[in-house]
Amino acid sequence: MSINLLETVQQNLGYPPLQKIDPNTQETVATQQGSAINSIPLENKFSQAAIPAVLTALHNYVRTDEGAASFLKHEIHTKWLTEIFNKNKKEVMQAISSYTLQPNTDKDQEMNEIAKAAVGIVKKNLPEHPDLKDVKLFFSDQATDILLYLPASLHLGKLLGDDTLDDTTNKMEGPVSSLIQSIGSVFASPVTDNEIKKS
Numbered sequence: 312m313s314i315n316l317l318e319t320v321q322q323n324l325g326y327p328p329l330q331k332i333d334p335n336t337q338e339t340v341a342t343q344q345g346s347a348i349n350s351i352p353l354e355n356k357f358s359q360a361a362i363p364a365v366l367t368a369l370h371n372y373v374r375t376d377e378g379a380a381s382f383l384k385h386e387i388h389t390k391w392l393t394e395i396f397n398k399n400k401k402e403v404m405q406a407i408s409s410y411t412l413q414p415n416t417d418k419d420q421e422m423n424e425i426a427k428a429a430v431g432i433v434k435k436n437l438p439e440h441p442d443l444k445d446v447k448l449f450f451s452d453q454a455t456d457i458l459l460y461l462p463a464s465l466h467l468g469k470l471l472g473d474d475t476l477d478d479t480t481n482k483m484e485g486p487v488s489s490l491i492q493s494i495g496s497v498f499a500s501p502v503t504d505n506e507i508k509k510s
Contacts, residue, residue, distance in 0.1 A: 391426030
């Protein structure tokens with residue numbers, strides 16, 4: 312069964328719907344009465360930043376065999392923020408605080424709840440006895456949808472050591488951009504150490 316992880320997390324936790332990022336302005340675009348505006352309500356900015364940031368970091372985390380194995384092994388109550396953001400957790404929290412125009416006090420727990428919810432949803436949607444490749448493929452299939460909503464001003468790719476995450480082509484939709492993204496997915500498709508040893 313195919314799900315949209317970002318939308319499912321947003322709905323399960325009761326956050327308002329997220330807005331896609333315009334690839335030209337790198338800002339959210341909401342449509343009201345047929346006209347585009349480059350803003351969202353202040354109270355919605357936390358979820359707009361936090362949900363895509365956490366899901367992007369989880370995707371980045373499981374790209375390694377160690378991360379995928381840890382994802383499968385750990386229980387949902389794990390301190391996921393420390394795991395997925397590692398030494399850059401403080402900088403990520405500061406970036407989200409700047410984006411939301413709010414102090415980042417007490418946001419750790421709320422973001423960890425987002426991570427725990429995402430982990431629970433993913434685990435429910437994996438095969439009965441998942442392996443590393445199953446985890447990697449699940450997140451690889453979700454990456455395009457997640458990056459469409461990731462605010463560029465967070466510079467999350469830089470903080471996670473993967474500048475491609477901040478690439479504006481990730482925010483584009485349509486047949487040509489879908490082709491470019493699918494070609495990129497082929498080259499970035501997850502390969503485990505065991506598969507490398509077999510070849």
